[in-house]
Structures are given as structure tokens and as C-alpha cells.
Amino acid sequence: MERKIRVLVAKPGLDGHDRGAKIIARALRDAGMEVIYTGLRQTPEMIAAAALQEDVDAVGVSILSGAHNTLCPRIISLLREKGMDDCLVVVGGIVPQEDIARLKEQGVAEIFLPGTSTEDIVKFLHENVRPRT
Amino acid sequence: MPEIKDVTSPAQADVERWTQETLDPVLKKRSERASKFQSVSLDEVNRLYTPTDISDINFEHDVAFPGEFPYTRGIHPTGYRGKLWTMRQFAGFGTPEETNARFKYLTRQGQTGLSVAYDLPTLMGYDADSPLSEGEVGKCGVAVSSLADMEVLFDGIPLEQVTVSQTINAPASVLLAMYLVVAEKQGADWRKISGTLQNDILKEYIAQKEWIYPIRPAMKLVIDTFEFCTRHVPRYNPISASGYHIREAGATAMQELAFTLRDAIEYVEWGVRAGLDVDEFVPRISFFFNAHNDFFEEIAKYRAARRIWARTMRERFNAKDPRSLQMRFHTQTAGVSLTVQQPLNNIVRVAIQALAGVLGGTNSLHTDAYDEALALPTDRAALIALRTQQIIAEETGVAHTIDPLGGSYFVEALTKKMEDGALDYFAKIDAMGGMVEAVEKGFPQREIQESAYQYQKAVERGEQTIVGVNKYQMDEETSQISILVIDEGVRDRQVERLQQTRDRRDQGAVTNALEKLKRAAIAGDNTMPATIEAVRQYATLGEVCSALRDVYGVYEEPAF
Numbered sequence: 001m002e003r004k005i006r007v008l009v010a011k012p013g014l015d016g017h018d019r020g021a022k023i024i025a026r027a028l029r030d031a032g033m034e035v036i037y038t039g040l041r042q043t044p045e046m047i048a049a050a051a052l053q054e055d056v057d058a059v060g061v062s063i064l065s066g067a068h069n070t071l072c073p074r075i076i077s078l079l080r081e082k083g084m085d086d087c088l089v090v091v092g093g094i095v096p097q098e099d100i101a102r103l104k105e106q107g108v109a110e111i112f113l114p115g116t117s118t119e120d121i122v123k124f125l126h127e128n129v130r131p132r133t
Numbered sequence: 134m135p136e137i138k139d140v141t142s143p144a145q146a147d148v149e150r151w152t153q154e155t156l157d158p159v160l161k162k163r164s165e166r167a168s169k170f171q172s173v174s175l176d177e178v179n180r181l182y183t184p185t186d187i188s189d190i191n192f193e194h195d196v197a198f199p200g201e202f203p204y205t206r207g208i209h210p211t212g213y214r215g216k217l218w219t220m221r222q223f224a225g226f227g228t229p230e231e232t233n234a235r236f237k238y239l240t241r242q243g244q245t246g247l248s249v250a251y252d253l254p255t256l257m258g259y260d261a262d263s264p265l266s267e268g269e270v271g272k273c274g275v276a277v278s279s280l281a282d283m284e285v286l287f288d289g290i291p292l293e294q295v296t297v298s299q300t301i302n303a304p305a306s307v308l309l310a311m312y313l314v315v316a317e318k319q320g321a322d323w324r325k326i327s328g329t330l331q332n333d334i335l336k337e338y339i340a341q342k343e344w345i346y347p348i349r350p351a352m353k354l355v356i357d358t359f360e361f362c363t364r365h366v367p368r369y370n371p372i373s374a375s376g377y378h379i380r381e382a383g384a385t386a387m388q389e390l391a392f393t394l395r396d397a398i399e400y401v402e403w404g405v406r407a408g409l410d411v412d413e414f415v416p417r418i419s420f421f422f423n424a425h426n427d428f429f430e431e432i433a434k435y436r437a438a439r440r441i442w443a444r445t446m447r448e449r450f451n452a453k454d455p456r457s458l459q460m461r462f463h464t465q466t467a468g469v470s471l472t473v474q475q476p477l478n479n480i481v482r483v484a485i486q487a488l489a490g491v492l493g494g495t496n497s498l499h500t501d502a503y504d505e506a507l508a509l510p511t512d513r514a515a516l517i518a519l520r521t522q523q524i525i526a527e528e529t530g531v532a533h534t535i536d537p538l539g540g541s542y543f544v545e546a547l548t549k550k551m552e553d554g555a556l557d558y559f560a561k562i563d564a565m566g567g568m569v570e571a572v573e574k575g576f577p578q579r580e581i582q583e584s585a586y587q588y589q590k591a592v593e594r595g596e597q598t599i600v601g602v603n604k605y606q607m608d609e610e611t612s613q614i615s616i617l618v619i620d621e622g623v624r625d626r627q628v629e630r631l632q633q634t635r636d637r638r639d640q641g642a643v644t645n646a647l648e649k650l651k652r653a654a655i656a657g658d659n660t661m662p663a664t665i666e667a668v669r670q671y672a673t674l675g676e677v678c679s680a681l682r683d684v685y686g687v688y689e690e691p692a693f
Contacts, residue, residue, distance in 0.1 A: 014253035014269050016342025019382050019469075022582055023589050039690060040342060043265075065253055066508070066619065070268025094473075096507060096616060114473045114506055115602040117593045 005033045005129050006056040010047040011040050012075065015065040020092055024060060027118035033125070044071055048078035051087060057129045058088040060121075068095055068103065076107040086130050092116070145185050156180075173427035174385035174584075175591060176550075182542035190545050195440065199535045203443040205436050205548065207494040208459040212535030213526075219497035220522045221298060221463065225250030225275035226509045227623045229285035232275040236290060238512065242519055246497060247290070248298040250274035250509075251308070256343040258304040258678030261627035271623035273509070274300075278627065279673045281634045283311040284318070293321035297328040298373070298463070298497075303345040305332040306354050307677045310665040313366065329370040329419055329463075332358055335396040335568055336375050338688070339577045340382035345678060348569055350685035354660060355400060356407045361661035363414045370419040372400060373463065379577075380423035381469045383585020386434045387551055389423060391558035392568075392577045394441055398559070399568035401450055415446060416456035422495075424486040425467040431486070432538055433547035435493025438462065441552055464490035465499040471506040475601035476614055479503035484521050491525055492538055498522055508616040575693035582693070631673065638671040646670050647680045654684040 009025045011018055018040060025037045036054050038047060051059050061068075061075060072091060079087050091103065092112040100111050110124055170178045179186075190196065197203060200210030209215055222244055224235045236247050252274040254266035260278040261270045270276045277283055287297075292315065301308045309330050316326050334351045337344045344351065355372065362371040376384075376393030384392065397418060404414050422438065424431050442460040446452040466486040471479045480503045487500045500518040502510030510518070526532055538544045565571045572578070591597045598604050646667035653663045660681075667677050 014257050014259070014265065014343075015273070016337075016344075017382075018342060019585050023586055026586055027589075037692075039692070065269060066272040067268035094507065096618075115599070117603075118589065119593060 003132060005058065005125055006036070006054065007033050007125065008036050008038065008047070008051050008054055008056040008059045010038045010042055010050070010059055010061050010075075012042050012044060012047060012061060012071045013063060013065050013067045014041060015063070015067075016040055017064050018062070020064070021060075021062040024062070024092060024118065024121065028060075028122060028125070031118075031122040033122075044074040044078055047075055048082055048084075051079060051084060052082045056087060057132070058090060058125055061089065061091045061093075063091060063093040063095070066094070068093070069099060072103055072108055073106045080107075086132075088125070088129055090121075090124070092121070148183055148185055171591075171596065172386070172430045173425055173588075173597065174387065174430060175587060175597075176385065176387070176430070182546050184542060186542050186546040187549070190549055195549070196539060196545065202447070202455075202458060203440040204459055205440045206536035206539050208439065208461065208496075212494070213491075213532035214535070217526050217532060218491065218495055218522075219246040219296070219463075220244050220519060220526075221246035221248045221296075221497045221499055222515060222519055223248040223250050223298075223300065223465065223499045224510075224515065225252070226617065227271040227275065227619050228626055229275055229277065229282045231271075233286055233288055233290070235512070235515070239515065239519065240295075242516060243523060244519055246296045246298065248499065249286070249300060251299075251301055252276045253343075254278075255308075255674060256301065256303065258307070258345050258674060258682075260631060260673050260675035261624055262631055263675055266624070268621075270627055271619050276623065276627045277308070277311070278631050278675065279634050280311050280314055280668050280671050281630055282627070283308075283315050287312075287315050287319075291321070292316040292319055292328075293325050298331075299329070300331045302331055302334055302337050302341070303343055303351065304674060304678050305330050305334075306358050306661060306664050307668060307674055309358055309371070310661065310668045311674075313665060314669050323366045325368065326366060327368040327370075329373050330358065331375060331421070332372045333375045333396060333421075335399060335572060336378050336393070338572045338690075339379055339392060339396075340384070340581060341378035342690070344688045344690075346681065346685040347688045348572060350654075350681075351688075352399075352403055352569065353657070354681075356403050356409075357659045357661050359400075359404050359409060359414050360407065360659055362417065363409060367417075370417050371414075372417075373419045373421045374400065375421040377421050377423045377465055379581065380425060380467065382581050383588060384581045385584050386425065386427070386430045387554040388558070388577075388580055388584060390434050390438055390441075390551055391555035392581075393420065393422070394438065394445070394555060395559055395562050395568050395571075397442070398445060398449070401446075402567065405450070411446070411450045411452045412454035412457050415450070415452055416454060416459075420460055420462035422462055422464050422490075423467050424464050424490040424493075424495075426470050426482065426486065428485060428489050429538075429544060429547060431489040432493040433544055433551050435462070435464075435490070435495065436536075436539075436544070436548045437551035437555065439494070440548070441555055461496045463497040463499070464493070464495035466490070466501045468501055468505055471501060471503070472599060472601050473506045475607060476503050476507065478601055479506065480517060480521070483518060484525070487521055488525055488529075488531065491531055492536075494536060504614055504616055507614075509619070511615065511617045575691065578693045634671050634673070642670040643667070643672045643676070647672055647676060650677065651680050651684055654681055 374397035502514035
């Protein structure tokens with residue numbers, strides 16, 4: 001049987017707007033993935049540690065506060081330090097157009113802006129998570 | 134109760150006749166656009182409303198006259214003919230200097246009240262130099278870490294004359310204390326100052342989630358502000374029971390109505406238990422609702438809110454003062470309805486939502502800026518938002534007559550439906566032991582999450598249209614507008630002022646004041662006097678909240 005995709009849905013920073021994170025967590029679960037939701041106000045260190053401990057294939061980071069330029073690169077470098085180079089990092093939330101290219105250069109696989117359908121996110125994960133042996 | 138007999142009302146038999154003779158032949162030829170029509174709350178809307186839909190509504194008892202019980206048609210006998218709603222644009226970004234300048238700009242453009250948006254560190258009770266504040270200082274609002282920042286924020290703004298609303302909750306008592314000390318330094322009389330503190334902690338656990346302490350001590354802090362303001366700042370509203378965030382988190386209109394009013398009932402119960410007289414503090418409870426896309430549903434919600442509040446205060450709390458029965462509320466258009474795609478369309482959405490707020494009789498209004506799905510608003514976007522209100526107020530004529538939709542079969546039926554639905558929720562929550570208990574069980578949280586998910590699915594199935602998002606899409610239209618960028622230098626500037634404040638203050642006085650605050654908190658005394666003393670000595674927001682964290686602990690959200 002094919003291994004289920006494991007995803008950590010993470011909410012870093014001080015912001016409490018978790019409507020999006022919770023909808024995504026449920027939609028990914030409904031699509032047959034195994035989902036771990038970190039809860040609110042996780043530091044990049046806590047997120048990377050949870051990703052390692054849960055052995056996830058992807059981390060979905062929800063940020064609406066404008067703190068993405070500070071938080072995302074740190075999450076990615078911590079994941080790499082832990083040897084999780086194959087772990088896909090995707091971001092959902094409010095990210096200005098100017099920041100998108102920079103975040104992608106830093107290693108974010110995709111940025112999902114408001115209005116994205118959950119089906120598109122499910123599809124993206126299916127197509128981009130590296131199959132493991 | 135007198136029965137209303139309208140001789141022109143078609144009875145049920147007439148509706149059936151119309152259906153058979155006129156409607157059915159047309160439906161046979163061509164079916165309607167959809168098999169079911171739903172509001173944005175996924176509530177089914179009928180084809181037609183007639184007097185048969187309001188046969189259980191009594192004019193005198195349920196609708197009545199403006200300025201009279203149950204206030205369905207408004208709390209003022211002259212509606213907007215006497216005084217327009219307050220145009221109160223929520224603003225705050227970057228440093229206190231920048232926000233002070235925005236306040237003055239909006240006032241010059243005809244805005245009639247101020248409303249402060251604080252940044253996330255401030256909302257969470259952290260100073261700008263806390264490691265947890267990194268990347269967040271000045272981003273979602275203005276950064277305020279101590280009285281020194283507050284002094285700059287209100288520099289040149291006379292607090293005795295201007296009403297200021299502050300969106301702050303978990304650390305609300307601290308920001309209120311800073312505000313009062315700034316007013317005092319300006320020479321203002323506390324008995325004359327007026328304004329509103331959001332201070333609605335229950336909706337933080339339910340929806341907005343900017344909490345610090347566990348629920349019960351947090352409720353105690355709210356009651357401390359009630360007691361203090363009742364005695365010393367009698368024209369100030371120490372709370373704004375807020376449905377706005379509940380709605381933004383995904384609640385339906387009815388859930389927003391029910392949970393907000395039940396939260397307010399909880400505060401009244403706690404106030405009474407603390408020994409306050411209902412008619413002494415309830416008149417200063419204000420409300421805050423969302424204005425979402427579904428026009429009539431929103432209008433019905435506001436009308437129902439006033440009626441439920443009047444009846445509840447009279448029947449449940451035996452309030453006597455008419456002011457205790459009169460719900461006053463602020464409205465903000467729905468941030469969640471704004472789209473990143475084709476952002477100028479948001480101007481239209483905001484105008485229609487604001488119109489619903491006005492037709493529902495709001496006492497004060499914030500109109501969102503078209504760029505708010507992308508960032509905090511630019512000057513230009515904030516100006517158009519304000520102009521939208523001015524156009525509604527002064528060009529459309531809707532403010533000429535009171536409650537113009539009163540008597541509409543649809544609006545009256547929907548108002549009643551809203552009321553009945555909210556009362557059902559009250560019964561459920563009462564059965565759980567009250568709103569604190571319901572929140573501890575995760576009840577409103579789960580109800581809202583479920584509604585949010587169902588709405589998302591309805592959008593993805595195309596049952597709910599969002600223009601530019603799931604219909605009429607275009608490519609590459611977002612980059613055409615310029616947005617406000619908060620530079621990382623804001624944090625450096627704020628940290629610098631904080632350092633100077635710490636260097637200049639009397640450290641011994643700060644330590645003593647914080648100790649005194651802890652003792653008050655441990656003893657269960659009112660914490661306001663000690664909080665005011667601490668901030669007067671330039672104890673920082675982070676230090677005050679940390680002292681209270683030592684006593685109360687911190688809230689951990691269970692998995693719901």
C-alpha cells in the first residue's frame with residue numbers, strides 16, 4: 001500500500017487567525033493525508049523539531065501577519081540543518097507579490113494566496129512531494 | 134396583545150392561488166437559476182415573502198417605534214436625521230509617530246472618531262524588544278510598549294474632546310491605564326473623557342485568539358475595568374462585545390449574533406456577581422458587528438440584535454434604565470470578504486456592506502480599504518474608504534428616514550428568524566452552565582470551524598460566487614496597485630525608545646509598583662489602581678503583563 005503523505009500544518013508568529021490553517025488541515029485530511037496541526041504561536045525551532053519528530057513530507061506554513069520574510073527562511077534553514085532537505089515547504093496567507101520570488105529563491109516550493117481552492121493545494125502536494133522508499 | 138389586521142394582506146389561500154395560476158405555468162416553461170437560493174451563511178432564502186411570513190410578528194410588541202422598546206428600529210427617535218453615525222476608521226501601523234500622523238490626516242478629511250489598531254506584540258503583551266516580537270513590530274498595527282509610546286501616539290489629539298476606540302483585549306487594562314495617564318497629563322478630566330476599549334476577552338478564546346491568561350482570571354481583569362470605569366471614567370465604554378472576529382473566523386450571521394450577545398450576557402452576569410448594579414454599568418457596554426456580503430441578512434441581524442438585547446436586559450436582568458436596554462454598536466465591513474484578485478472590486482463590496490450597516494442602524498462605522506487583503510491600507514485607500522461613508526451619508530438619501538426597511542415582509546421575517554436562532558443558542562449555552570463553560574468545552578469554537586469549512590466547500594463547489602476568485606477570473610491584476618510596506622527599521626526605532634525609557638525611569642518605583650500589582654492580583658483586589666501606578670512610572674507593557682502572568686499563569690488552547 002502506498003504510504004500516506006504526512007503534512008505538518010504550522011502557524012508561526014504571534015498572529016491568531018487560524019481559520020485558514022484549520023480549513024487546510026481538514027481538507028488535507030479529507031483528501032487522505034495524515035495531518036499534524038501545531039497549534040498557534042510556534043517558533044521556527046518548534047516547527048522544525050515537530051517536522052523531524054513527525055517525519056513529515058511537507059510543512060504548510062500559514063502566515064497572514066506580514067512576518068513571512070523573517071519566519072520562512074528560518075524554518076527552511078532549520079529543516080536543512082536537521083537533514084530534512086526533501087521536506088517540501090509551502091506557504092499560505094497574505095504575501096505581497098514582491099516577496100514571492102524571494103521566498104521561492106529561499107526554498108519555499110509554493111505560495112498559496114487568498115482565494116486558492118483546497119483542491120489546488122491537495123493537487124500540488126500530490127504532484128510535488130517526493131515519493132519515499 | 135392586539136392583533137394586527139391588514140385588510141390588504143393576502144392570506145395563505147391567496148398565496149396558493151398565485152402559485153397555481155401565475156407562478157407554476159412560468160416555472161413549467163423555465164426553471165429558476167438554481168434549485169435552492171442561499172445566503173452567504175448558507176441559509177435558504179424563499180422565493181417570495183408575503184404577510185403570511187410575518188403573521189406571528191406584532192407591530193407594537195416586536196417592531197414598534199425608534200427610541201422605544203424593544204428598539205428594533207433603532208435607539209434614537211430621530212435616527213440619522215438628528216446625528217449621523219460616527220465615521221470611525223480603524224488605523225495603526227509602524228511607529229506611534231506614523232500612526233499619529235495618519236490620525237491627524239483622517240481627522241482633516243472629515244473623520245469623526247479615532248480607532249487604534251495595535252500591532253501583534255502589543256496585542257499579546259510583549260514589548261518591541263522581546264525575541265517573540267521579531268518580524269512583527271508595527272506590522273499589523275502600531276507598536277506601543279510603554280507610556281512613552283502612548284504619549285507620542287496621542288500627541289496633539291485632545292482626549293477630552295475626541296472619542297477614541299482601542300482594539301486591545303488580553304492586555305486591555307494596561308492600555309486603558311496608559312490612555313488614562315496620557316489624558317491626565319493633557320489636563321483632561323477622566324469624568325469627561327469618552328471612548329471605547331474592546332476588552333472582549335471571550336471572543337479571543339472563541340475566535341481572534343490573542344489571549345494571555347487563562348479564561349477566569351482574564352474575566353476578572355475585564356470586571357476590574359468595569360468597576361473602575363463605573364466609578365472614575367463614567368462616560369467611557371469599558372467593553373465592546375465583538376462579533377466581528379467571530380464572523381471573520383467563519384461564523385454564520387446568526388452565530389455571530391448569538392455568540393456575541395451571549396458573551397455580553399456573561400459579562401453582565403460576572404459584573405452583577407462582583408456587586409455592580411446593572412443600571413450602573415450596562416449602559417456603557419457597547420457592541421461591534423461585522424457587515425458581510427449578504428445585504429438583507431446583515432440588516433436583519435442588526436435589527437434582531439437590538440431587540441434581543443432590550444428584551445434580555447429587561448427580562449433576565451431586570452434592568453430599569455432605558456439606556457441599559459439600548460444597544461449601541463459599531464460596524465466594520467468584512468475584511469474576510471475582500472479579495473486579493475482584482476482588488477478595486479473591494480471598493481464596491483465595502484460600499485454595499487457599509488450600506489447594510491447603515492440600513493441596520495449602526496451607531497458608528499469603519500469601512501475597509503480596498504487594499505486590505507494585501508496589506509495595511511495606504512493613505513489613498515484609507516481615504517476612499519472614508520469617502521464611501523460620506524457618499525452613503527450625504528448623497529444617497531438613505532439617512533433621511535428611520536429604519537427604511539422596517540415592515541418589509543422579508544426583512545421582518547428574517548429579523549425574527551435571527552432572533553429565534555440566537556435564542557436557541559442561548560438555551561444551549563445556558564444548559565452548559567454559561568459562556569465561560571461553553572468556551573472551555575470548545576462549543577462555539579467548533580460551531581464556527583464547521584461553518585467556515587462548509588462555506589469553503591460551497592465556494593469550491595461554485596455555490597457561493599466570489600467575483601474574480603471562482604468566477605470572472607483574470608490574470609495578473611493584483612500587481613497594479615501600490616501597497617503600504619512596513620520596514621524592519623520600525624523595530625529598531627521602537628527598541629531604541631524603549632531603551633531610553635528604561636534608562637530614564639525610576640527603577641525602584643517601577644519594581645515597587647509591579648510588586649504592588651502582583652499583590653493586588655493575588656488578593657483578588659481591583660488591579661486597575663496598581664496598573665495605573667505602574668504605567669505612570671513607565672513600567673512597560675511586557676513587564677506589567679509578565680507580572681500578571683506570574684500570578685495568573687498562561688492560557689494553553691486545548692485541541693478542539
